[in-house]
Amino acid sequence: MNETDFLNDYDPSAFQRPSVAVDLVLLGIRAGRPAVLLVKRDQLPHVGRWALPGGFVGIDESLDAAAARVLREKAGMAEAHLEQLYTFGAVERDPRMRIISVAYLALLTEQAFDAALGVKPALLPAAIHVAWAGETGGPVDMLAPGGEKLTLAFDHADILATAMLRLRGKLDYSDVAFALLPELFTLRQLQDVHExxxxxxxxxxxxxxxxxxxxxxxxxxxxxxxxxxxxxxLYRFQRLMAD
Structure with a gap:
């Protein structure tokens, strides 16, 4: 049998297909703390809980295209630098069915963060409280603007904990801090981001x-x-020298 015959006879239903989703960690610095944009779920399951903007990947859609679509539709952003953070595939992470989520991280300047809130006022700017030191890792808490602790849907708290661990791990040797700053910045602003x-x-x-x-x-x-x-x-990041 050649490959053409094999593909013509192949039965795609022979194996179960898990669904694939993308979730976006849209992260910036507000009031001296890391913060993320959340949406309130208006459908079951976990109705009323807060979640990262996300959605299912279409059958003819690439992961990056799905992430860009969710960015436009749910965060009101035409573009942002999105990079894959981690793939979350615990069997029971979603009560509906087997869903694998590919999380994307986008680091936003204060201007971009505020612009998203202006376009999509339903978004909530939630502060990320990290209780562990250094790169220890562990759970994080999400706090509403008033300081109350938020309950997140699915495993989105784990996704955010992974994002913070990744940021801390990359901070000293990569350019991640500059992605959170305007093009021109002071050394005090740069230190504020690191802190x-x-x-x-x-x-x-x-x-x-x-x-x-x-x-x-x-x-x-x-x-x-x-x-x-x-x-x-005011200083400017020298991207070519960093590369």
Whole structure:
């Protein structure tokens, strides 16, 4: 039998097909803390719980295309840098049926985060509270703007915990911090991002020395406006040198 005959005779129903979904972790820094955009489920199961924006992957749709579609439809964003975070495939992660979810991570500047809230006011900006130090790993809590703890649907709390662990692990050697900043930023803003992700205060002189020694920062000669005291110099990330 050749391959053409084999494919013509092949029975796709011979094996069970799990459904595949994508879930988006749209993460930014707000009020000095990592925050994520959530949607409230209006359908069973887990109706009334908060969830990451997500959806099923169409049979003729790639994973990246599905993630881009969910980004447009549920977050109101035309585009964002989406990268695969992890695949979640616990057998009973969804009570309806066997559903495998591919989680995507998108790091948003404060402007992009606020713009999404303006376009989709039903989105909730929830703060991520991480109780563990360093790269220990473990559960995280999601807090509403008023401070109350939120109950998340499915295994979305696990997805968020994985996102925070990934960010902490990549923070020192990659450019993830700069994805959360505007094109021009101060060293104080860069340190604020690091402290928000790490959940701890950093020594100012040591932090600045280390960042400047990496060769990733280019001083622009421009200064921030509207500062109450002496304005700080603005820097730009040198992407080519980081690569």
């Amino acid at each position: 928000a992700i790490l959940g701890t205060a950093l020594n100012k002189p040591a932090f600045r020395r280390r960042q400047l020694d990496k060769g990733w920062l280019m001083a622009t000669g421009a200064y921030e406006s509207g500062a109450a005291f002496r304005p700080a110099e």
